[in-house]
Amino acid sequence: MNTKHFAGVGLALVLALGVPAAHADLPEHRIFAAAGERLLLWVSSERGRTEPELHAAEQLAARGVETWSLDPVNAYFLPQLPRSMDAVPTPDMVEWLRAALARGKPVTVYAVARAAVPVLRAAAALAPAERARLCVMLAYPNLYTAAEPLAEPAYLDFGSLAGLRVHVLQPRRSAATPWLPGLLASLEAQGAVVRHAILENLREGWWMRETPTAFEVAEGRRMHELLLRELNEWGCK
């Protein structure tokens, strides 16, 4: 093996494992490079990035979907709490989205739980033409400003989400499922074009539960398939 070949193997290995990417204006993220048409920006939840998510990102890249993985908790040294996601700097997220759009591939942002908040704030801050090029997939998004027993829920106001295409993935086994219509209505009222899918027999964070069901374990291992299926069925480009 000559040096050039060795370097090539090394590069391939690094790309397969995810390359840390740092830029003065961008949050630190890992890139799982792929030559395919699509670019997926994966924003992990307030629980931090998990091994099953990294595995799924690798599998997506192996199937041609370039994946950039952002763990806001790690990137900004934040506590693992929902409210931490509200502290992610919007300008950084905007620059991240713009860097992705500049690649020229169709871009889908996938955000989990409260991580939907910095993503939607950044999307709202984009110019309308930029926002219209973006697809956003949200897993059980937590967009409450208040959710107290016996009181009407209140949702965050992001400003204009006009033209933003949003697909919500909602596990059936979640206290939020009965409230999904209100959440969707809130996004629509802000201009987003919304659709949703119910994920049967799953709970929130199914890939990182302490006591997962056998089905959750299996679905955690094949999370990339679920995401590919949703991306393909949605057809947002």
Next chain:
Amino acid sequence: MGMIAGLLLAGLVQAAGFEARPASPAPQLKAQDLAGATRTLSDYHGKVVLLNFWASWCPPCLREMPSMERLRVKMVGRPLAIVAVDSAETREEVDAFLAKMRVGFPVLLDPDGSNTKRWKVFALPTTFLLDASGRIRHVLTGPTEWDEGEALSKIEALLAEPPPGPQR
């Protein structure tokens, strides 16, 4: 990972201990029990009511349920009704769970989540303590041991209040 499973998502909703409420009217409760009979709060008028919203997929809900059953046994003959409303699951899912954990208090079904929404329940378990007049006095988001400590004290305090007049 330390996921507090049932305190789900609402995310901003954290276990916060009992929250006292100024005696306020309760939302409508209208749900079928396992025998198919429609139950409302008026069925329990004159009793202190522990109204618990739960689901079979929610580990903290299942963790506190044995303490609810012990409380039921401890309170036999006293005017306390323990009522568990299963939130947004099918009858089959509830039956499968109750085959494994037998409880002596009534379980009501809320398959379409309509009661869950009327009571504005955003996390599971959520429990309401109602006085004998049917007014909400305490709310707890998250699990507890119902047959001891603060939970038992609050129930005893409600039981010690003068009984209400006849229902109008």
